[in-house]
Amino acid sequence: MAGTVTEPTARTVTTLADGRELIYYDSGAAVPRNAVDRRPLDPQAPASQCRLDPATGDWVTVAAHRQARTYQPPAEECPLCPSRDGRLSEIPADDYQVAVFENRFPSLAGAPAGVPGDASDDGLRTAGPGAGRCEVVCFTADHDASFADLDEPRARLVLDAWTDRTAALSALPGVRQVYCFENRGAEIGVTLAHPHGQIYAFPFTTPRTARMIAQATEHRAATGRNLFDDLVAAERADGDRVVVAGEHWTAFVPFAARWPYEVHLYPHRRVPDLTALDAAQRAEFPRLYLDVLRRFDRLFGGGRTPYISAWHQAPAGQRDELALHLELFTIRRTADKLKYLAGVESGMDAFVNDVTPEDAARRLREVAR
């Protein structure tokens, strides 16, 4: 999508040996990216399916082919490090800043042959092809770094890459929602230690987003106002759960946080997705986000806190009410205890949180430095 990469970000598009797309993002002047993928790769033929649970209305993706994917390889076999010293990885170049490529083991792939739901027979077994796209976003060539170690220009480059991919993937036929996220830490189930995130382009609206839109629609009917506008204004006015606020973004622990430490980061001016952020919002985001990530790492004595960082973006055709925001949370509740999703959470979707959101916000304010 021309024009969505914010200057001075340069983008170089190439393909891997099996035809998957790889995109390099560079700050400033474009760096020549001529390296060719010399691995003997066979094209993958992923065959997943999206099925609708008739009891809940939630979509489930069934992707049985992913069982063979790379699982915690030794560092010298990392597929996300640059290709160096005769060792060939997913990144043919011998160095890079930010790189995005199509996942070799995608849950969703291919152009949709009809929107899921059209294949229904009796309304109880609604299914469709698992069409869409899964991408990997490498934040840095440095295997041992993490997002919190990036400097502001690099975090900004990642934001530009997320934005560019959101624009490109949203334009693919059949894509309903673009989801940029990061899982960090083996405790979360991360299979590759190299600092990276992922992007899913779903052929359906995800369950959590669908619920948020339903809530916002009800709020609109009851008040005439946008739910997220009211929510952000109320948290800013209250202040009790605010962790850090800038001129254009505020990070706060939600009133009904589900996780021991959970922070939501909203731009003050509501936008539906990353492509709609203005220059001032883009400029401020890296500092605020890095600040919150570093606080997470200070919570439990300086180790790397496992977390999930999830961008919520409006789906296609439902862009009026949902506000772009980032939800960051950790499953760690003390230095040596994890929060597991057991019977109450996994069985009933009813969370029990052992830390009050106000205490969590106070702790996160205390670990500012």
Ligand SMILES: [Zn+2]
């Ligand atoms: Zn690596």
